[in-house]
Amino acid sequence: MxxxxxxxxxxxxxxxxxxxxxxxxxxxxxxxxxxxxxxxxxxxxxxxxxxxxxxxxxxxxxxxxxxxxxxxxxxxxxxxxxxxxxxxxxxxxxxxxxxxxxxxxxxxxxxxxxxxxxxxxxxxxxxxxxxxxxxxxxxxxxxxLGHIQGKAGAKLLGEMMGKKKVVTITLQNDFGQSLAAGFEEMAPTYGIAIVGAYQYSIKDRQFGAIVAKVKADNPEAIYASGYYFTAGPLVNQLRAAGVTCPIIGQEGYDSQKFIEIAGPAAEGVIITTSLDRDxxxxxxxxxxxxxxxxxxxxxxxxxxxxxxxxxxxxxxxxxxxxxxxxxxxxxxxxxxxxxxxxxxxxxxxxxxMKAVQVQVVKDGNWHHYAVIDDPELLAPPEK
Amino acid sequence: MLYVELLIQGLIYGCMYAMIAVGLTLVYGLLRILHVAHAGLFALGGYLGLLLTNATGSLLLSMPLAAGLVGLLGMVVYRLCYQPILDRPPYVALIASIGLFIAMEELFRLIFGPYGLTYTHAPLQQLFRFSGVTLRAVDLAIVVGSVSLLGSLAWLAKNTRTGIAWRATVDDPQMAGSFGISVLKVRYLNFFIGSALAGIGGIFISLLSNLVEPTMGGVPSYKALAIIVLGGLGNVGGTLIASLVLGVVEAFGTIFIGDYLDRDAIAFGFLILVLMIRPQGLFARS
Structure with a gap:
């Protein structure tokens, strides 16, 4: 056997x-x-x-x-x-x-x-x-690259939207830092003055202190990096405190979950990303x-x-x-x-090498806002 | 005006920390255990509060219900996780606690999904304006809720038989036992109250950010430890003050030194500074 x-x-x-x-x-x-x-x-x-x-x-x-x-x-x-x-x-x-x-x-x-x-x-x-x-x-x-997307963000804000007095809120990791670097590099080219720059950690969900300072800065627009789980609470808390200026995000926001978390505050938020919903x-x-x-x-x-x-x-x-x-x-x-x-x-x-899609939240969904197709601005490094 | 707003935000942070840290310091005072899994119960409070609110549509109903459930689970944690190993060295319980916390985080992820949950209609979002300062109802609820809950806890501890028995057990468990106090009952009560408070803290945070996620206990799991050290381990009053001080330090620090240090670094830098001057914490037990 x-x-x-x-x-x-x-x-x-x-x-x-x-x-x-x-x-x-x-x-x-x-x-x-x-x-x-x-x-x-x-x-x-x-x-x-x-x-x-x-x-x-x-x-x-x-x-x-x-x-x-x-x-x-x-x-x-x-x-x-x-x-x-x-x-x-x-x-x-x-x-x-x-x-x-x-x-x-x-x-x-x-x-x-x-x-x-x-x-x-x-x-x-x-x-x-x-x-x-x-x-x-x-x-x-x-x-x-984050850097490239940051540059596209500067063009979007300074040239396409005509906002010149901007506050940046940066996520303290490689994603946020490289976005900020690209944005800051191109800001003078598009006549953008950065009147306040704040940082937060990926673990933060309560932004009361930053929101209070942004209110005092009274900017024309906010360039804020983050992922949907940080950006959702951030946008929600900014709007709740009465900050009404445009908020520009990036592909980290790009999720239906962002809209769910931020709720009605998400309306009108604009991001640079790679996926065009429309x-x-x-x-x-x-x-x-x-x-x-x-x-x-x-x-x-x-x-x-x-x-x-x-x-x-x-x-x-x-x-x-x-x-x-x-x-x-x-x-x-x-x-x-x-x-x-x-x-x-x-x-x-x-x-x-591809074009940057710009999306906006309208009626609780992501929609087409613009395309940034500027091969010179978006050229990635060769080495 | 900015300073006033920062101070208010700092106090809101502080109240949230207090809700979490009080349970932790109670457990430490009674059992000399660093109860890391407390942060898991905090996250569970967030989940239960949100799910019950979404199901019933009433925060007022779901909050005590969620807090009660979390409190009961806190008692279960004591019975299953800590009681069998009380005679071992403290690090055994610490390791068990960390393991339990990680298991809870992953369980939340498996059960509720990795994306986090949100309120279908987030409650307490009304705005109030007081001479230039805008506050949400949830901000006020956090401050009023924490102060009244922790205040009544302090009153109960001072003025009721149970409270006196509790304090006696914390001071000298053997002596309390020989006077007829059931040490075991006190421990259960301790875990119930501490966990329920953490659960309410979890609900408060979920209302602030309209998000509960599996890892939401991550920050409290270590920051609450820093707070109870700052407050003098086991000292409830000290823990409350330490929470508020740390909240205010963080609120101002984020704005004025946030370029160099993140929020956690500010908190721990402050902790190191205080411990260098007062190694026994701000308010050591006499």
């Missing part, structure tokens, strides 16, 4: 061993890491839903090179220390063809170096730190519709970014005609692809 069980187990192992490589050969694996737990879990979930939708759409249309795509997802908790073993696992164990980060800058930076060393193409979907793409030629970014471009309109049907909540910038990164990866593999990493890299460098967040092209550093 015992012997029989042993034989049976051996047979099972053998079958499993035979089946496994056969299955692996059938799918093309895309590695994906995002914060599914911890403080950034909501963004991680959105990004993963977006990426999953892209894989579904691609597989429904016949896959890539005749094979279905498989998304291998790990939770990095937005922690650099988690991202390193995950990157090694994706490369060594899962043998992914392309790696994608659906995570924040810290985790993305540490994984980028490992993908570069292993010579596997890697895309940062929305991590904004400038050093990410500097890891090497295998690393790409499909979203704007777009009639089929790639964007289809994405927004199908995302809502799949995820059960409204699409946001992070979701569109996860979706975009997978589309770019699949397109590169398709054009390379192979899963060989050097061929995929060569193809990715010449990307020219229309996706949910616009037309994606990369410069020599692997930075995306």
């Amino acid at each position: 015992k012997r029989r069980i042993e034989v049976l187990m051996l047979a099972c192992c053998l079958v499993a061993w035979l089946i496994n490589p056969a299955m692996a050969a059938d799918t093309i694996k895309i590695g994906f890491h995002a914060p599914l737990t911890g403080f950034a879990a909501s963004d991680g979930k959105s990004a993963t839903e977006g990426a999953t939708l892209a894989v579904k759409q691609i597989n429904a249309a016949g896959g890539v090179l005749g094979n279905p795509l498989e998304l291998v997802v790990y939770d990095d908790e937005a922690k650099p220390a988690q991202a390193i073993p995950i990157a090694n696992k994706l490369i060594g164990q899962d043998k992914v063809v392309v790696g994608i980060s659906g995570s924040y800058s810290g985790a993305t930076r540490s994984a980028a170096g490992i993908f570069q060393e292993a010579k596997i193409p890697y895309i940062s979907a929305y991590g904004i730190h400038p050093d990410i793409t500097r890891a090497g030629e295998y690393v790409f970014r499909t979203s704007f 777009s009639e471009v089929p790639e964007t309109a289809d994405f927004i519709r199908e995302f809502e049907a799949q995820a059960g909540f409204k699409a946001d910038m992070v979701a569109a970014s996860g979706h975009t990164a997978v589309m770019v990866a699949a397109d590169a593999i398709r054009r390379a005609g192979s899963t060989d990493s050097d061929k995929v890299l060569a193809a990715m460098k010449t990307t020219d692809l229309k996706v949910s967040t616009g037309t994606i092209r990369f410069n020599a550093l692997g930075e995306v």
Whole structure:
């Protein structure tokens, strides 16, 4: 009896061993890491839903090179220390063809170096730190640098809206700081005087002190960086204290959740981002519709970014005609692809070159306000 | 005018800190345990208050209900988490408490989702103007609510048999026990009141930002510890004053030194400064 069980187990192992490589050969694996737990879990979930939708759409249309795509997802908790073993696992164990980060800058930076060393193409979907793409030629970014978006914010406020007396409220992390740096750099060009500059930490939800000071400053507009979970309470508290001037945010606000948290105070808030809700471009309109049907909540910038990164990866593999990493890299460098967040092209550093979408909250939803398409202003660094 | 507004905002911060820190200092005074999971109960208060308000449409109804539930859970935490390990060194309870806090955060995320919840109709958003100072009803509710709750707690502790038994147990549990006071009952009461206050604190914060999220206990989990150290560990009155002082320091600090230090850094810088001058805290127990 015992012997029989042993034989049976051996047979099972053998079958499993035979089946496994056969299955692996059938799918093309895309590695994906995002914060599914911890403080950034909501963004991680959105990004993963977006990426999953892209894989579904691609597989429904016949896959890539005749094979279905498989998304291998790990939770990095937005922690650099988690991202390193995950990157090694994706490369060594899962043998992914392309790696994608659906995570924040810290985790993305540490994984980028490992993908570069292993010579596997890697895309940062929305991590904004400038050093990410500097890891090497295998690393790409499909979203704007914070610095670039800050410059676009200055143009929006100073030139398009004609507001010259501005207060900045900056989130104290790489995202907020790089936005502020870009904004401050271009402010003199557009005649903007910064009459007050305040900072807050990502853990803050009560802004009473800053709000009191902003009221005393009496600016014509506020340029405030943050994520929906900080910007929602901030905008709410600014409006509650009677501050009525325009508030300009960025892609961190870009979530239906922001409007929910800020409530009626969200009306009229304007942001620079990558997703145009009113777009009639089929790639964007289809994405927004199908995302809502799949995820059960409204699409946001992070979701569109996860979706975009997978589309770019699949397109590169398709054009390379192979899963060989050097061929995929060569193809990715010449990307020219229309996706949910616009037309994606990369410069020599692997930075995306695309237009900035400006959205405004109207009747409890994000809507089109303007597009900033100024190649000179939006040019990402080449090295 | 700016200074007046900053002072008011500081007092609002301070009241919120007080609601959280009092429970923590009560537990420390009684059991010499740093009850980190207290911040988890604070977050639970936020969640229950919001869910009940959304379901019933009445904050007045849901607030005591949520506070009562959180209080009961606080007693359960004592019974299941602390009572079995009371004879171990204090760091054992501390480790258990930190573990429980992390587990609670992740449970909130699993049950209520990672995005955080908001009020369908946020209550107490009416505006009041007093000679140039604009306040929301929720700001007033926080100050009035905390002062009256903590004030009545102090009165009860001084003037009722239960309160006297409680203070006696904090001073000398063995002596109190030999006089016929049920030390166990006092401990349960302690956890009930401390947790219920933290729960109400959670509701106050959720009203201020119209948001409850799984990680909302993160900041209170360590800042309340700083406050009870500042107030002289186990000293309720000291904790109250320390909360208010810290709130005001933070409000002014955010504006005048916020470019160099964030809010937490200001708070802990202040703590270090005070401890250098008065190592026993502002108001050490005699």
